[in-house]
Amino acid sequence: MEKPLIGLQALVHGEIAKLDLSRSRASDYRENQLKAARERSMKPRLDYYSASPKAMKAMIAMEALTSSQSIEQGLLHLVKIRASQLNGCAFCTDMHSVDARRLGESDRRLYSIVVWRDSNFFNPRERAALAWTEAVTLLSQSHVPDDVYALAREQFSESEMVDLTIAVTTINSWNRLAVSFRQTPSA
Secondary structure: OOOOOOHHHHHHHHHHHHOOOOHHHHHHHHHHHHHHHHHHOOOOOOOHHHHOHHHHHHHHHHHHHHHHOOOOHHHHHHHHHHHHHHOOOHHHHHHHHHHHHHOOOOHHHHHHHHHHHHOOOOOHHHHHHHHHHHHHHOHHHHOOOHHHHHHHHHHOOHHHHHHHHHHHHHHHHHHHHHHHOOOOOOO
């Protein structure tokens, strides 16, 4: 005697049985998905550099400060990429990945930033910086836990902690500009 399907199994089994997998139906589904993707494609809303030159001058000054502080350039790019991934900023993720490659960063490490916790490609200092980046970027969710702070303090001096936090807040600002005004990487 076959066991009766219950709960989620019954629902899934019933839904699968209802699926129309004919070629024309699959083609219609694909066309609808492509149409929806084209409609969602991001078109720039405005050029924020020309819309507010003074504000952008301040942002550029913050970026210059960040780049000249105590955090090494390669690590800064890892931080910028991770924050940009969390914020869904394709423009900044692309830009900093290209910049990191120019500095000699490997593709394998770049691909693994999104799963850094499960990867052995990152040293303790990088792991601490990535954890700090996530906590500061996701501030409303994390409130920057004490254990993340303690981990970061094992790797960074007080001045480096401030510099790292300024780097994270600066890339978060850039991400918010790029995402809000639909800046996308060039193909």
